[in-house]
Amino acid sequence: MQKALKKYFVLFALPGLICFCLAFLIPMAFGIILSFCKFSNLTNARFVGLSNYAKMFVDGNFGHAFGFTVLFTLVSTLTINVMAFTLAMLLTRGLKGTNVFRTIFFMPNLIGGIVLGWIWQVILNGILMKSGVTLVSNAKYGFWGLVFLVNWQNVGYMMVIYIAGIQNIPSDLIEAAQIDGAGKWIMLTNVIIPSIMSSITICTFLTLTNGFKLFDQNLALTAGDPGKTSEMLALNIFNTFYGRNGFEGVGQAKAVVFTMIVAAIALTQLRITRGKEMES
């Protein structure tokens, strides 16, 4: 069969490979090369060595965006997962209306980042108005605004993953613990949480990477205001590319660093999940 299929390379594999090269491989290769060049389009690149990488931190915005992103990612990962897990526990008790609740909690996840950003801009500005400030008065409002936004967007999503995990716990395990007289707290910490470690890993890393890569919501909610202080990494890279002439190379260098961080997070996850699969 291999032989027969091999003759059909052009039909089966080539279309996908051409698209993959055009949209990913070639841009990726050029992207790495261009991070060592000065350029404004693909044809006028001039090699400048590591100077783009050296310039990354000069204006201080990138460092600030990095700190903001890390803090935001940690806070939102924690809040989303705690909320999602709590809701999942509440919705696996066989209450009536469980499906309706699940449907409602999940719904915000389908709405795109730009639309989400504008929805929350109106609401949060309406609330903040009572204290005489707006979302862009101070970066801390933008920060917590984004935390609220991504919680609303992602809690339902993570909740359904936790629900699937909880429903997969064998019922005899629960019964055995009950017979042994395990209280609610012991049940939670010694039976339920250890049994859903794979769901926890998945959700933690999804929220980590999504938080780190957040762009649309950041753009629509505050656009980095006031004065780039609520700018996250992805938006900082975008603004470096398209906001300042002559800084395309610096933007590309930042993108390379950004990619390496995201890849490191993803590889850590892969290693953890692989390890878990070996154990079981």
Place this chain on the structure above:
Amino acid sequence: MSKAKNRMADTVLFVVLVLLALVFLAPILIVLMNSFKSKLFISNQPFTFPSGETFTGTENYSTGIMKIKFFQAFGYSLFITVFSVLGITLVTSMLAWYITRVKGKFTSMVYYLLVFSMIVPFQMVMFTMSKLANMLHMDNPVGIIVMYIGFGCGMSSFMFCGFIKSIPIALEEAAMIDGAGPVRTFFQVVFPMLKPTAVTVSILNTMWVWNDYLLPYLTIGNDYKTIPVAIQYLRGGYGSVDMGAMMAMLVLAMVPIIIFYFSAQRFIIKGVVTGAVKG
């Protein structure tokens, strides 16, 4: 006694959940409510119902639709989403079958490159990809489909490969021995078995392409605005945003998503969970 206590607890829990559900729905309802208010009253009293003075009927909708050419944007979004998703599903399922069944250095290298592409954030390639699209005259609604297929290739192929590995090769070999060529074998034997994965892949890609902002903004944003690009465009360069039109357009942007959600809710939730677990 303990039964009565349990029932009490359940009732309290139910009430809490109802309240939470209202909190979850509130943002959408607030936007809907404000879309009928005059733009002057949205920023300073967003939580009041439209009344005689603030109610403007459908004026925000007509202004917004004109300002951002909403129906045109809807058309572009629909066209790009439908054909990208069909393209991704077909192209990547064929590619995945090929690289799983033809063993060799080349195909395993392709597999690892595809997996690698899944973890690369868009910012890494956004500049070079959009310039390349521009140079190759692919900066139009047809060309962007190729870009979506290419950038979506990684995750979708990965999911198809995972499934194909789990189905017995004997079925395909039997079809081939019976005289079916690879094309017939794929479409009559393999693809029908891939259906659950194809549904998952289509749903995940629909959500991605429909809501995507940066790729269409950078490649075709000047001439062809999809819905997210058109909405962000309302912000304009500097200065004030017409919040009335904005509210109305947010409502119109959410309507198709909500219809899509309620018509295929089960598949969507299941698809997203499988996608998360496998990806």
